[in-house]
Amino acid sequence: MADDTTPPARRRILDAADELFYAHGINSTGVDAVIETAGVARMTFYKHFGGKQALIMAYLEGRETRWQLRLQRAIDAAGDDPRARLLAVFDALSEWARSQSRFRGCSFVNALAELAEPDHPARAVVQAYKSALRDCVLQLAQESGAPDPALLTDQLLLVYEGAISTNALGNVEDAVDKAHFTAEQLINAAVPVPR
Template sequence: MSTTVAATNAARTSSPARERLLQAATDLFYNEGIHSVGVDRIVEVAGVTRATMYKHFAGKEGLVLAYLEGEDRGLRSLFAEAAQVSDDPDVLLDLVVAGIEQDIRDRHTRGCPFINAAAEYPSEGPVRELIADHREWFRGTLRQLAEGAGLRDPDEVAASLVLLRDAALVGGYLDGQDRVGPAFARTARDVIAAARRG
């Protein structure tokens, strides 16, 4: 077994120490930036040793990847929860818009974690690949919902909703969630309504 495979397997083994490390990294990376936070700070906040960190993660980049994978899982779970409420594509689209608005207000108040990470990792590599995969999934899922709802040009609808979410997450941080959240929801619903006409 290669060192990389062993590190990946170790990273997936859940333990209280691993969860503390991941929570500390998630909070610090999102609130302070990835490159500005060192390993020493993460292990101090998590209350573990460096050896424990390296037992669970393949260095800092492994921790960054786990942080972004957690963000990806969180958004996917929102879609899964919406699908449990209804299988009507029109209802699902409205639930997605409402969920993104709530996310802007309550959770991602300092911008999009994927956009923030992309700004810190401008070159190709595992972090940018994970970000690209996440965005492709998000765009593709919105496209499927738009197509299921019978909207005209579902690719364009999905692209518009992704763009609006990106702008709203950044705008919410700069201009305040109470101003931007409702503007996002109103504009997203306008895009959907326009795609129903004609």
């Protein structure tokens, strides 16, 4: 999905790519399917993107932007409590998982699996996203007063990534809710209670 300042044709192309790439995969979705779903002319597509690679980059960047906004809203909603702010990462994850009509896991991990060439530019976008998420969780863990914020960050990210994968596979009922509970337990065990 694009923002309100995006030209209408570009917005329709991005919305179509977002829907199709996530539902069917990047490699399985051709430019023709995106053009048809968006209801634009081929020339319009190429005017805005030049090719599929630029569309893939825009798709991933749009997903990252929307996730960062969702995450920041959840952190802000948690107020000043550092434990609640850290748990807000899982609040955002729960909200995101519920918003998906068909949950296929992490679009970034899916892209990494599909775009296997080590020099594909989308891999850098995926790595930057995952690094930014780690940096955010680490900062929140540091602010929480955890004695070993790096360890807590690693533990929480393992739970986070595992929740997404098991939820997509469907082999753990309520995986995201259970991950939220597990994260809360990890935070409670690691972060001193304010006096």
